[in-house]
Amino acid sequence: KAGVTQTPRYLIKTRGQQVTLSCSPISGHRSVSWYQQTPGQGLQFLFEYFSETQRNKGNFPGRFSGRQFSNSRSEMNVSTLELGDSALYLCASSLDPNSPLHFGNGTRLTVT
Amino acid sequence: GIQVEQSPPDLILQEGANSTLRCNFSDSVNNLQWFHQNPWGQLINLFYIPSGTKQNGRLSATTVATERYSLLYISSSQTTDSGVYFCAVDTLRKGNTPLVFGKGTRLSVIA
Numbered sequence: 001k002a003g004v005t006q007t008p009r010y011l012i013k014t015r016g017q018q019v020t021l022s023c024s025p026i027s028g029h030r031s032v033s034w035y036q037q038t039p040g041q042g043l044q045f046l047f048e049y050f051s052e053t054q055r056n057k058g059n060f061p062g063r064f065s066g067r068q069f070s071n072s073r074s075e076m077n078v079s080t081l082e083l084g085d086s087a088l089y090l091c092a093s094s095l096d097p098n099s100p101l102h103f104g105n106g107t108r109l110t111v112t
Numbered sequence: 113g114i115q116v117e118q119s120p121p122d123l124i125l126q127e128g129a130n131s132t133l134r135c136n137f138s139d140s141v142n143n144l145q146w147f148h149q150n151p152w153g154q155l156i157n158l159f160y161i162p163s164g165t166k167q168n169g170r171l172s173a174t175t176v177a178t179e180r181y182s183l184l185y186i187s188s189s190q191t192t193d194s195g196v197y198f199c200a201v202d203t204l205r206k207g208n209t210p211l212v213f214g215k216g217t218r219l220s221v222i223a
Contacts, residue, residue, distance in 0.1 A: 033210065043198065043213040056210040088153060098143055101200075101211065103155035 001027060004093050004104035012110045018079040021107045025072050025093030031055075032074040033101065034066060037088040046089075049074055050097055078109075086111045114139045114203050116214035124220045125189050133184040133217045135199030143211065144175050146184050147198045155198070158184070189221045 005024040013019050025032050034046040045058040049068035066076040072093070078085055088108050092101040115138035125131055137144075146158040159166050159173040161182065166173050170189075175182040186193055196216040202209045 035213075042215050043200075045210040045212065048210050058210065090155065092155075100145060100157050100160040101147075102157055103147075106153055108153075 004091055004102055006089075006091050006104035006107050008107060009105065010108050010110075012112065013081050014112055015081055015083060017081050018077065019081060019109060020075055020077045021089055021091075021109075023074045023076075023091030023093075023104060025074070025091075026102055029093035029095055029102075030072050031094045031097050031099070032068055032072065033092045033094075034074070034076050035090045035092070036060075037090055037106070038086075043090070047076065048097065055097060081111045083111050085109065113209065114141070114201060114212055116199060116201055116212055118197075118199055118214035118217050120217060121215070122218045122220075124222065127189060127191060127221055127223050129189050129221075130185070130187045131189060131219070133186070133197050133199075133219075135182040135184070135201075135214055137180050137182075137199075137201045139180075139203045141175075141177060141180075141201045141203055143202045144182055145200050145211065146173055146182070147200065148193075149196045149198065149216070151195055158197075186219075189219075191221045191223055194219055194221045 007022045031050045033048045047066040048056040063079045068074045088106045090106045092103045117136045149155045163177045170187045172185045198216045200211045200213045
């Protein structure tokens with residue numbers, strides 16, 4: 001069974017640009033969560049989706065948005081990028097919100 | 113929201129040694145998971161353990177929900193055990209809440 005797939009693996013963007021990150025969950029998993037990981041703040045929750053509905057949203061500005069499609073694939077978008085958005089963005093999937101989380105390899109975003 | 117504290121923050125072990133990592137949390141939990149992040153950044157789910165004890169090879173975990181803590185035991189450590197160990201919890205106390213991660217324990221196993 002294929003694991004969680006995140007694309008792209010690496011991204012370099014400049015301030016002010018926008019970026020879209022993609023996540024394909026494990027087959028059969030309907031819950032997808034996104035986390036931002038930085039050395040200073042650790043793992044911070046961004047969004048959680050279940051069956052195309054946003055179930056939870058973390059304390060991030062409105063520049064961060066996400067969605068989930070009918071096939072459970074998810075995307076997150078960050079607009080008007082800032083230097084502080086440089087981080088490892090991790091996607092995780094689970095069968096449902098109360099099941100074990102399985103993470104992808106992440107997308108490392110660098111904003112210059 | 114729920115607070116998660118992990119200890120110790122850093123741990124250095126000689127290969128073959130045993131260790132215990134601790135996770136304290138501030139509220140009743142619905143869900144508690146342990147993860148290992150290897151030096152390449154990959155997060156691996158080790159245990160889903162809101163209560164009780166589980167074992168998987170050299171690793172085992174115990175959660176005492178009534179006392180609000182969980183322990184991860186690593187026996188006969190190997191260099192491949194190096195990395196950061198995270199505990200993550202959520203609570204139903206205030207409706208649906210996301211999984212909150214502790215700051216982790218960084219483990220270095222030296223040969």
